[in-house]
Amino acid sequence: MTVAELDTAQKPNVIAGLHDAFEAHKKAFARDPYPSYEARRANLQRLRRALLDRREEIVDAVVADYGSRSRHETTLAEILGVTQPIKYCLKNLRRWMRSDSRHTELHWLPGSSKVVPQPLGVVGIISPWNYPINLALVPAAFALAAGNRVMIKPSELTPHTSDLLFRLLGDVFPEDLISVHRGGIDVGIAFSTMPFDHLLYTGSTSVGKSIMRAAAENLTPVTLELGGKSPAIVHPDHNIKHAAERICAAKLFNAGQTCIAPDYVLVHEGKVDEFVSVFQHYAAKKYATMANNPDFTSVINARHKARLESYLSDASEKGAEVIDVNPAGESFDDAGNKLMPRLIKNVTDDMVIMQDEIFGPLLPIVAIKNLDEAIAYVNDHPRPLALYYFDFDANRQRLVTERTHAGGMAVNDCIWHYAQDDMPFGGIGPSGMGAYHGKEGFDTFSHHKSVFTQGRIAGTKLMSAPYGRFLERFMDAFLR
Numbered sequence: 001m002t003v004a005e006l007d008t009a010q011k012p013n014v015i016a017g018l019h020d021a022f023e024a025h026k027k028a029f030a031r032d033p034y035p036s037y038e039a040r041r042a043n044l045q046r047l048r049r050a051l052l053d054r055r056e057e058i059v060d061a062v063v064a065d066y067g068s069r070s071r072h073e074t075t076l077a078e079i080l081g082v083t084q085p086i087k088y089c090l091k092n093l094r095r096w097m098r099s100d101s102r103h104t105e106l107h108w109l110p111g112s113s114k115v116v117p118q119p120l121g122v123v124g125i126i127s128p129w130n131y132p133i134n135l136a137l138v139p140a141a142f143a144l145a146a147g148n149r150v151m152i153k154p155s156e157l158t159p160h161t162s163d164l165l166f167r168l169l170g171d172v173f174p175e176d177l178i179s180v181h182r183g184g185i186d187v188g189i190a191f192s193t194m195p196f197d198h199l200l201y202t203g204s205t206s207v208g209k210s211i212m213r214a215a216a217e218n219l220t221p222v223t224l225e226l227g228g229k230s231p232a233i234v235h236p237d238h239n240i241k242h243a244a245e246r247i248c249a250a251k252l253f254n255a256g257q258t259c260i261a262p263d264y265v266l267v268h269e270g271k272v273d274e275f276v277s278v279f280q281h282y283a284a285k286k287y288a289t290m291a292n293n294p295d296f297t298s299v300i301n302a303r304h305k306a307r308l309e310s311y312l313s314d315a316s317e318k319g320a321e322v323i324d325v326n327p328a329g330e331s332f333d334d335a336g337n338k339l340m341p342r343l344i345k346n347v348t349d350d351m352v353i354m355q356d357e358i359f360g361p362l363l364p365i366v367a368i369k370n371l372d373e374a375i376a377y378v379n380d381h382p383r384p385l386a387l388y389y390f391d392f393d394a395n396r397q398r399l400v401t402e403r404t405h406a407g408g409m410a411v412n413d414c415i416w417h418y419a420q421d422d423m424p425f426g427g428i429g430p431s432g433m434g435a436y437h438g439k440e441g442f443d444t445f446s447h448h449k450s451v452f453t454q455g456r457i458a459g460t461k462l463m464s465a466p467y468g469r470f471l472e473r474f475m476d477a478f479l480r
Contacts, residue, residue, distance in 0.1 A: 014181070014182070014183045014187055015183075015186065015187060015190045017181070018151075018181055018187070018190055018191060018194060019194075021151060021175070021176075021179050021181065022122060022151065022194050022195075022196075024175070024176040025122045025149040025151060025176050025177075025179070026121070026122055026149075027176070028149060028174075028176035028177065029119070029121050029122060029148070029149050033119065033121075034118065034119060034147060035119070035147045037093065037094055037097055040093060040097075040144060040145055040147055041090060041093060043144045043173070043177070044086050044089055044090055044093070044141060044144060044145060045090070046172050046173065047086060047137065047140075047141060047144070047172070047173075048082075048083050048086045048087070048090075049172075050168055050169075050171070050172045051079055051082055051083055051133075051137070052079070052083065054164075054168055055075070055079050057164060058074075058078060058079065058133055058161075058164060058168075059071050059074045059075055059078070059079070060160075061160040061161045061163070061164040062074045062078060062132060062133065062158070062160075062161050064160040065129070065132070065157070065158040065159065065160045065161050065300070066297060066298050066300060067298045067336050067337055068294060068296075068297065068298040068336060068337075068338060069254070069297045069298065070254075070294065070295045070296070070297050071294070072295065073253060073254055073295075073297065077131050077134055077254070078131060078132075078133035078134050079133075081131070081134045081138070081419065082133060082134055082137045082138055082141070084419075084421060085138050085141055085142075085421055085437065085441075086141050088421035088422070089141055089142065089145040089441075089442070092439065092442075093145055093442075096117065096145070096439060096442045097117060099114045099115060099116045099117075099451075100114060100115040100448075101113070101114050102114060102115060104452075107459060107474070107478070108452075108459070108460065109459070110454075110455035110457070110458070111452055111453060111454040111455065111458065111460075112452070112453050113450070113451070113452050113453075114450075114451050114453075115448050115449065115450055115451070116448070116449045116451055117146070117442070117443070117446040117447070117448055117449075118147075118446060118447045118448075118449050119146055119147030119148045119445070119446065119447075120146070120148055120197035120198050120445055120446065120447055121148060121149065121196075121197035122148065122149045122150075122151065122196055122197050123139075123140075123143040123148045123149070123150050123151070123196060123197060123198045123199070123200070123445055124150075124151050124152075124153070124191060124192075124194060124196035124198070124199040124200070124220075125139050125140055125143070125150060125151070125152045125153070125199075125200050126153045126188060126191060126192065126199070126200070126201040126202070126203070126211065127139075127152060127153070127154050127155060127202055128155050128202050128203045129155035129157035129158045129300055130254065130257045130258060130259070130300070130359070131254075131258075132154060132155060132158040132161040132162070132165075133161065133165070135202045135225075136152050136154055136165060137165075138436070138437070138441075139200050139202075139223075139436050139441070140152060140178060142436050142437075142441030142442055142444065142445055143198075143445040144178070145441075145442055145445075146442050146444075146445035146446045147446075148197070148198075148445055149176065149177055149178070150177070150178040150179070151178075151179050151181060151191075151194075151196075152165065152169075152178070152179070152180045152181065153181050153183075153187065153188055153191040154180060154182065156182075156183065156184045156185070156187075156188075157300055157301060158300075159182075162180070162182045163182070165180045166180040166182060189214070192210070192211050192214040192215065193214045193217065193218070194218075195218040195220060196215075196218075196220050197220070197221075198220065198221050198222070198223070198444070198445060199211070199215050199220050199221070199222045199223075200222070200223040200224075200225070200434075200436070200444075201222065201223070201224055201225070202225040202226075202259070203225075203226070203227075204226065204227065204357070205226045205227065205228065205357075205430050205431070208224045208226045208432070211224065212224065222433070222434070223426070223432075223433065223434030223435070223436060223444055224427065224432045224433050224434065225259070225385075225425075225426065225427060225432050225436075226259075226385065226427050226430065226431050226432040227259040227260075227357045227359075227385050227427075227431060227432075228263075228357055228382055228383070228384045228385050228427070228430055228431040229263040229264060229354075229357055229358075229381065229382070229384055230260055230261065230262055230263045230384040230385055230386040230387060230388070230406070231262070231263065231264055231265070231266060231377075231378050231384060231387055231388070232247050232262040232264070232265040232266070232387075232388040232389075232390070232414060233265075233266045233371070233374045233375075233378070233387070233388065233389045233390065233400065234265065234266065234267050234268070234271075234275070234390045234391075235371055235389075235390060235391035235393070235396060236268035236270075236271070236368075236370060236371070237391070237393075238390045238391050238392070240267075240271055240274050240275050240278050241278050242390065242412070243275075243390040244275055244278040244279045244281075244282060245278070245282045246390075246412070246413050246414055247262050247265055247279070247363075247388070247414055248279050248282040248283055248286065249282070249286065249414070250262055250388075250413075250414030250415045251341075251361065251363050251414075252283065252286065252287070252296070252341060252361055253415065254297050255296070255297040255298065255299060255338075255339065255360060255361045256341075256358065256359065256360045256361040256362065256363075257297070257299070257300065257359050257360060258359075258415060259357075259359075259385055260385055260386040260408070260414075260415050260417075260418055261358075261359075261414075261415065262363065262388055262414050262415075263357060263358050263364075263384070264347070264354065264363065264364040264365070264366055265363060265364075265365055265366070266366045266368045266374040266377060266378075267365055267366070267367065267368065268367070268368060268369070268370075269367035269368065269369060272345060272365055272367050275365065276323055276343050276345070276365070279325070279343060279363075280323075280325055280327070280343075283325045283327060283341060284327035287327065288327055288328060289327065289328045289330060290326065290327070290328070290330060290332075290335075290338065290340065290341075291328075291330040291331065291332050291334075291335040291338060292330075292335065296338065297338075298335075298336055298337040298338045298339075299337045299338065299339050299360055300337070301337060302337055304337075304359070304360070305337045305339055307360075308339055308358070308359075308360040308362060309339070310352070311351075311352050311353040311356070311358065311362060312342060312344075312353070312362065314351055314352045314353065315344055315347065315351045315352075315353045315364075318348065318350060318351050319346060319348070320344050320345065320346050320347050320348075320351060320353075320364075321344070321345040321346050322342050322343075322344055323342060323343040323344070323345065324340055324341075324342060325340065325341035325342060325343060325361075326340050326341075339360060339361055340361075341361035341362070341363070342361070342362050342363070343363050343364075343365060344362060344363065344364040344365065345365050345367075347364040347365070347366060351364075371396065371399075371400075375400065375403050375404060378404050379403070379404060379405075382429060382430040382431070383405045383406060383407075383427075383428045383429040383430060383431055384406050384407070384431050385406065385407040385408070385427045385428075385431035385432060386406055386407060386408050386409065386410070386414075386415070386417070387400075387404055387406035387408075387409045387410075388409070388410050388411075388413070388414045389401075389409070389410075389411050389412075390411075390412055391411070391412070392412070397411050405428055405429070406428065406431070407425070407426050407427035407428050407431050407432060407435075408423075408425060408426075418437075420437075421437065421438065422438050422439075423437060423438050424436070424437055424438045424439075424440035424441070425437040425438075426440075462474070
């Protein structure tokens with residue numbers, strides 16, 4: 001049954017089924033609250049194998065949801081982008097699971113102290129439509145590595161992929177280990193109210209606030225991967241060709257529908273026109289045509305396309321200059337939900353395009369006089385999920401790193417910090433809270449339990465009533 005059919009025919013049953021599934025996951029976890037290394041490793045290997053075995057089926061499903069999406073980008077983001085983190089988990093899992101010995105002060109001897117990573121229990125994952133496999137299964141992989149049970153609520157905007165996730169995971173895992181719960185907004189709301197042991201949400205900041213309010217009712221800890229307006233700063237002395245090529249590649253990947261896509265670029269006022277020209281040049285090299293080019297991805301649906309077009313109209317009405325990026329001079333009238341890329345000059349903060357996360361192939365250009373002005377502009381706006389800086393000067397790289405805040409940062413490139421397996425990924429402030437990827441992914445879905453073990457003979461009994469002169473001398477000695 002498709003997501004659409006679920007929404008119209010079985011919504012009450014689906015929501016009731018959430019509670020049944022949650023109880024089944026809880027009971028299964030109670031039977032096996034600390035899965036062995038071998039069991040966790042087998043689960044990760046099973047997930048990786050399923051992705052590789054059904055690679056073409058996965059790509060077909062995602063392409064079907066978009067109408068037109070680059071198969072190469074889909075393979076890169078949804079297959080390689082999941083199997084590589086799983087390999088990283090497999091490589092490091094034994095080390096992550098070890099208890100960590102900690103120092104014990106002399107007066108507590110012969111006791112010993114350690115920290116034991118322990119599974120949390122049942123983890124909920126609410127995943128978005130822009131990378132519907134990656135952003136569901138990468139956090140699921142880390143949750144499984146940490147020994148948890150997992151429930152996934154995928155986006156209703158990618159029904160083919162949601163149906164495939166349901167079948168794929170159902171074919172290889174017990175339904176009380178990892179399960180997929182399809183449905184629309186009502187199902188998503190019900191999902192967010194479940195008393196999970198941890199809830200991870202990837203999506204918009206506005207919905208993230210609602211998720212956090214719902215989770216607070218159960219004191220459920222949350223990881224929020226949100227987004228915001230990720231800036232790219234090009235130092236006035238930096239080579240425009242170098243910066244424009246990499247910004248162009250990142251902005252047009254998945255038609256800009258990436259939470260860490262460069263949302264706007266800060267360029268020296270004397271080099272704005274050069275940036276425009278060079279960006280158009282590299283766009284033409286990468287996509288000689290766009291309207292009927294299967295490598296140039298569509299906007300996900302008509303509603304989001306209309307949203308992006310409204311940004312352009314608003315900016316034009318308020319004095320911005322909108323520049324088409326259309327190498328072949330094509331008409332997009334019969335191109336479905338594909339949207340011609342645009343560069344936008346002379347933007348101001350009262351334009352909607354400079355207030356909302358764009359999530360599409362539109363790139364505003366902010367003219368700056370110097371690096372200090374660029375830093376001040378970034379710091380005067382909400383903290384972004386990512387920041388990009390183009391400059392080969394190591395001292396200025398350090399300056400920008402220290403003087404700005406962002407969830408993550410890439411220097412002389414865009415978006416690929418996300419793919420570095422040994423680094424955490426997460427936001428800050430309005431762009432999110434918490435992180436996963438790297439060891440931090442394992443830690444996010446683990447409770448690090450402090451364990452103090454005392455020997456048969458212990459000096460601690462001298463610190464209990466009845467108190468006497470010895471304890472007073474002991475405390476005096478340690479308080480000096």
